[in-house]
Amino acid sequence: MSSKNRNTFSTSFGFVLxxxxSAVGLGNIWRFPYLAAKDGGGLFLVMYLVLAVTFGFALLTTEVAIGRKTKQSPLTAYRELHKKWGxxxxxxxxxxMLILPYYCVIGGWVLKYALVFLTGKGAAAAGDGYFTSFxxxxxxxxxxxxxxxxxxxxxxxxGVKKGIEALSKILMPVLVVLVIGISVFALTMSRTADDGTLRTGLDGLKIFVIPDLTGITANKFMITLMDAMGQLFYSLSVAMGIMIAYGSYVPNKSNLVKSINRIEIFDTAVAILAGVMIIPTVFVFMGKEGIGASGPGLMFVAMPKIFSQMGFIGNIIGAVFFVMVFFAALTSSISILEAVVSSFMDEFKISRRRSVVIEGVLALVLGVIVCLGYNxxxxxxxLPxxxxxxxxxxMDYISNNILMPVVSIGTCILVGWIIKPKSMLDEITRNGESFARKNLxxxxxxxxxxxxxxxxxxxxLGVLTF
Known part of the structure; x- marks a missing residue:
């Protein structure tokens, strides 16, 4: 696909949304709260925020700049920067390509639960063994x-404007409203536990935002640091080729510095709100020990049980919750798919339609295999x-624990030592923008x-243990 004929986002705001x-997906909603609760609440939160404006910012900036500089997808962009780094x-x-199939499987689970609650059958989803049987x-x-x-x-x-941008302009504002609404509701909840103590949403919030330094050791500190850094891959959608693909659609006249800052703020705010939404809710109904549920256990087992305990309003809140999660999953899924589709278009010079069909068939085959993996x-x-x-x-381990760090390490070496950071800085400040965090x-x-x-x-890889 020629850079002259390349689709672009119509506005910088469209790119930011x-x-x-892409960044606000299942990783933010079911992984962030669990890690925050596991790693000392506020301690994890502080580390995450520090890493977001340093480590995450550097990776995000680099990938977006690579995309706009080369006007290429991830498959061909690195070769454009340096022939030996293709x-x-x-x-x-x-x-x-590895993530999309299983992400669609999980997205299907979310869709199933959204429909169950929308049809007023949320109580059934709270039954023991419901998720496993499904x-x-x-x-x-x-x-x-x-x-x-x-x-x-x-x-x-x-396409970019009529598909990705148009959907994002509709779903993202709705998603933010739903997240804020559920977060406010979570903070207003209270319930008397079996032991007679009163649990409130605000007490759950304290677990999330106040650092717990009990028994803190160098090993625990490193574990929290690694967890926070690993979460940034999910939260910012870096090392997946997504931001390179999206960066290639950013007009040259756009202020890249401002756009990246907005993405950071937007994503971090939603990640924190996800914690505010889930941790107080789980605390009120299941206590501090209940917050330890992670992944599918939190989303598809713990949350439905909580909604069932709310009575009639629980089915409504559950429907709103799973619709919100569905929107988050869909906006992330399309970004993952676009990274592959744009790569096929650039590498093999084929149409968007043909690229979508090819990757759709591949994802379908692998997705079916993932589904069959449970029976x-x-x-x-x-695993190591x-x-x-x-x-x-x-599939998750190979993509997230092995390949994503390899891509990020390689990107840092290529930009930091081979083609030099100046190549990216020139792109970032193409229009004379001030770049306050240049030295950082x-x-x-x-x-x-x-x-x-x-x-x-x-x-x-299991080589280092903390």
Whole structure:
């Protein structure tokens, strides 16, 4: 696809909403609150905020700048920067190809629960074994996966302006309103526990925002630091090729510094609101120990049980909650798909329609395999980090724990030491913008970010333990 004929976002605000929509996904909603609760509440929050404006900012800025500078997708952008580094683009393209199938499977689960609550049957979803019986069913999970994947493909087929940007301008404001609404409701809740103590949403908020330094050690500090850094990959959608693809659609006249700052603020605010929304709610109904549920257990088991305890209003709140999660999942899914589709278009010079069909079929095949991983193809495998996994977990581990750190480390080496940070700084300030964090950016890309990423990578492989 020629850069002259390349689609672009119509406005900088459209780019910010699309990028924020990509960043605000399932990782923010079901992973961020769990890690915050596990790692000392406010301690994790402080580390996350510091890393967001340093480490995360450097990676996000670099990827967006690479995209706009090259006007290429992740598969071809690295080759455009340096001919010998084209391999990095291939790895960056493999990541979203691995993530999309299982993300659509989980998106199908969310769609299923949204429909259950919208039809007034939320109480059934709170039953013991409901989630397990659903994901192990032979056909139902596949049907919902197909529906979710089709919606994602349809939006991407419509293109940058009519698909990605148009949807983001509608869904993101609605998503923010829903998140804020549920957060306010969570803070106003209260309930008397079985032991007679009164639990309030504000007490749950304290767990989230006030640092718990009880028993803090160097090892615990490092674990929290690594968790916060790992979360940034999910929160900012970096190392997946997404921001390179989206950056390639940013007009040259746009103020890149301002746009990146807005994405940081938007994403961080929603991540924090996700914690405000979930941690106080779980605390009120399940106590501090209940906050330990993570991933599917938090979203599809703990939350429905909580909604069932709210009475009639619980079905309404549950419907609003799962619709909100569905919107978040969909905006992230389309960004993952776009990273692959744009790569196919640039590398093989084929149409958007054909690229969507090819990747849609690939994602469908792998998505069905992921669904079958809970019944006919079920197995258990011990991962290097000590976790027990089946097909979805294996794909997640390879993409998130191995390939994403490799791409980020390679990007830092390429930009920091091969083509030099000045190449990115020139792009960032193309229109004479003031770049206040210029020195911080150079330091992070050349020195600190690569070191932190290598530590994270070695920890993921089980070489380092804390």
């Amino acid at each position: 699309a990028a924020a929509g 391999w990095l683009g291939k790895v960056a393209c493999i990541i979203p 994901i192990t069913a032979p056909y139902s999970p596949i049907v919902f996966t197909v529906i979710f994947l089709f919606l994602s493909c349809f939006i991407i087929y419509r 006919k193809l079920y197995f258990e495998l011990a 980090n000590g976790a027990t996994a089946q097909i979805l977990d294996v 950016y150079v330091f992070m890309v050349k020195f600190l970010a690569p070191v932190l990423l290598i530590i994270l990578f070695l920890k993921s």
